[in-house]
Amino acid sequence: MSADLVAALRAAVGPAQVLTHDDPGADLSAWEQDWRKRAHGRALAVVRPGSTAEVAAVVRACAAAGTAIVPQGGNTGLVVGSVPDDTGTQVVLSLTRLSAVRALDAANLTLTVEAGCVLQNLQDTAEKAGFLFPLSLAAEGSCTIGGNLATNAGGTQVLRYGNARDLCLGLEVVTAQGEVWHGLTGLRKDNTGYDLRDLFIGSEGTLGIITAATLKLYPLPAAQLTAWAAVPTLDAAVALLGLAHQHLGAGLTGFEVMGQFALGLVDKHFPALRVPLWQDSPYCVLLENSDSESEAHARAQFERLLETAFEQGLVSDAVVAGSLAQAHGLWHIRESIPLAQAEEGLNIKHDISIPVSSIPAFCAETDALLQREIPGVRLVNFGHLGDGNLHYNVQAPAGADAKKFLNEQETRVNTLVFDAVARYHGSISAEHGVGSLKADHLPHYKDPVALGLMRAIKQALDPHHLMNPGRVLTP
Numbered sequence: 001m002s003a004d005l006v007a008a009l010r011a012a013v014g015p016a017q018v019l020t021h022d023d024p025g026a027d028l029s030a031w032e033q034d035w036r037k038r039a040h041g042r043a044l045a046v047v048r049p050g051s052t053a054e055v056a057a058v059v060r061a062c063a064a065a066g067t068a069i070v071p072q073g074g075n076t077g078l079v080v081g082s083v084p085d086d087t088g089t090q091v092v093l094s095l096t097r098l099s100a101v102r103a104l105d106a107a108n109l110t111l112t113v114e115a116g117c118v119l120q121n122l123q124d125t126a127e128k129a130g131f132l133f134p135l136s137l138a139a140e141g142s143c144t145i146g147g148n149l150a151t152n153a154g155g156t157q158v159l160r161y162g163n164a165r166d167l168c169l170g171l172e173v174v175t176a177q178g179e180v181w182h183g184l185t186g187l188r189k190d191n192t193g194y195d196l197r198d199l200f201i202g203s204e205g206t207l208g209i210i211t212a213a214t215l216k217l218y219p220l221p222a223a224q225l226t227a228w229a230a231v232p233t234l235d236a237a238v239a240l241l242g243l244a245h246q247h248l249g250a251g252l253t254g255f256e257v258m259g260q261f262a263l264g265l266v267d268k269h270f271p272a273l274r275v276p277l278w279q280d281s282p283y284c285v286l287l288e289n290s291d292s293e294s295e296a297h298a299r300a301q302f303e304r305l306l307e308t309a310f311e312q313g314l315v316s317d318a319v320v321a322g323s324l325a326q327a328h329g330l331w332h333i334r335e336s337i338p339l340a341q342a343e344e345g346l347n348i349k350h351d352i353s354i355p356v357s358s359i360p361a362f363c364a365e366t367d368a369l370l371q372r373e374i375p376g377v378r379l380v381n382f383g384h385l386g387d388g389n390l391h392y393n394v395q396a397p398a399g400a401d402a403k404k405f406l407n408e409q410e411t412r413v414n415t416l417v418f419d420a421v422a423r424y425h426g427s428i429s430a431e432h433g434v435g436s437l438k439a440d441h442l443p444h445y446k447d448p449v450a451l452g453l454m455r456a457i458k459q460a461l462d463p464h465h466l467m468n469p470g471r472v473l474t475p
């Protein structure tokens, strides 16, 4: 049976683009292991179609054989959603060969690209044409736009430009039946019924396969300035955010918060990065001001903002980057927190969201709760405060066996944190999605009517549950 399917797949995409464990010297681990090394599955085959028609042919062949498909882009996802399970029965459908830029419409401010286009290449293409594609995250050198849309990725400029969903106008999708939905419109307005685009965005490969997208472009800012401020409390950080909105308006494109322990890990593992102002403050904040006038204008705005913040006691010390290189250096420190955490050892990651106004109370309550329940536990708290989205990560106590900690405490820690999130009317995933890691938790926290509607949609679009089964919704 599986030999027939492999033969059908080879006929669909060419023999060189179907990899199996039976191939001499085969090593499929790049497709079978997730980025965080949380899971290592075994694929029946890895298939790499080179066109939408080939994707459709692969889906039809798998549907005919009753074989499950795991779509995969850059495989940078953080919730174990893009790798096969360990049964050896699932086909990994890699989109990385579908990477062409199909069209740029300067007057319509849109760019149409294929799903496997690496985010950084897409940003570069936009920039060379004089535009900004504002989706930006630390994995941009290897994640793909298809994966970004499938997970509705966020990143560092959501505050101003929204997440992947807000940047997408149209999609081309191969359905679970192997049909092609040609929805690549560049329309900003279209009220002709249910929004299928928004259904596929964020569906984590469980409803169909995104093969191309039409995306929004923005004008490049004339200047981008970055500031780093030490704040005395989280309440002060929230008040500073309000002040920054007032002073900078639409120019405020980034507002990140970083806890002292998180920055201490960067200082410990990457001392060459020279983390500023972290030793004397519980939190530091990174602000970005994108200005359509000039650098001088942006600098003057930042100075007025910081002066007011000092007067109000919201900031205890601050630096404004003097050059683009310095600005990149400050962002690099922020983006190095997850890497420093990985250096420190395995950890429990969260990407929760809470209304911004409740974040200080949530953190005070949940920090104390975790300390009480698991003495010595270390909290690596940082994230996109401007979006109310925290990476409220939990690291084993110093000196403890991190693997053992993860095995024994992950479910308990997740439950403690997610229950607290629910008390504050937040979400258990603001960015990374549900994947396999949170699929068991979702039914406890999602509105039951919403969950029922999600199941009905899954049943209607993928009645045989062949599209990334077990992800988002448990059987």
Ligand code: FAD
Residues within 6 Å of the ligand: 035, 070, 071, 072, 073, 074, 075, 076, 077, 078, 081, 082, 095, 115, 136, 137, 138, 139, 142, 143, 144, 145, 146, 147, 148, 149, 150, 151, 152, 153, 154, 155, 156, 204, 205, 206, 208, 209, 210, 211, 338, 431, 432, 435, 468, 471
């Ligand atoms: P994959 O990991 O390959 O897949 C992710 C999910 O999408 C899987 O469920 C997969 O089945 C599905 N999928 C992939 N392609 C398609 C497709 N074409 N059609 C249908 N389904 C598909 N995420 C954020 O939101 N914000 C961040 O700031 C952020 N920072 C990160 C930093 C680092 C260092 C790393 C490693 C990850 C980070 N992530 C972040 C998570 C990750 O990069 C994003 O989820 C990204 O959008 C995944 O893209 P990918 O191409 O790697 O997708």
Ligand code: ZN
Residues within 6 Å of the ligand: 154, 155, 383, 384, 391, 431
């Ligand atoms: Zn993030």
